[in-house]
Amino acid sequence: MPQLTIHVNGKPYIVGCDDGDEARLAALAATIDERVRAADDAGGAIGDTRLMLMGALVLADEAATAGERLAKAEAEVARLRAELERADTRAVAALEAAAHKIEAMASR
Numbered sequence: 890m891p892q893l894t895i896h897v898n899g900k901p902y903i904v905g906c907d908d909g910d911e912a913r914l915a916a917l918a919a920t921i922d923e924r925v926r927a928a929d930d931a932g933g934a935i936g937d938t939r940l941m942l943m944g945a946l947v948l949a950d951e952a953a954t955a956g957e958r959l960a961k962a963e964a965e966v967a968r969l970r971a972e973l974e975r976a977d978t979r980a981v982a983a984l985e986a987a988a989h990k991i992e993a994m995a996s997r
Contacts, residue, residue: 897922898929898940924948 890905895918906914921944928943929935935943 895922897944898925898937900937921948 891908891911892903892905893911893914894901894903895915896902897918902918904914904918924947925940925944928947929940
């Protein structure tokens, strides 16, 4: 298992990860570092544990918001698919009706 040194708020942390996940872990660590530094800038000297907590809360809020947006988007996609299916059904019915009228006119 590879080990990687990440930095959060200027402090090094050694963490393990699966083979091939080093770049992803480094990117995630950079995101955490960004949020923790923002919390540090906003809150002053509040201690490492509270900074990590604040950073985690910001990330949790972002994840929850993204989940809510995804759920709304999925509901909208489902609504649009149902609407498309209804439109297709109406189009098929209209074409069938037109075909029957044409057949009736042709048989006269």
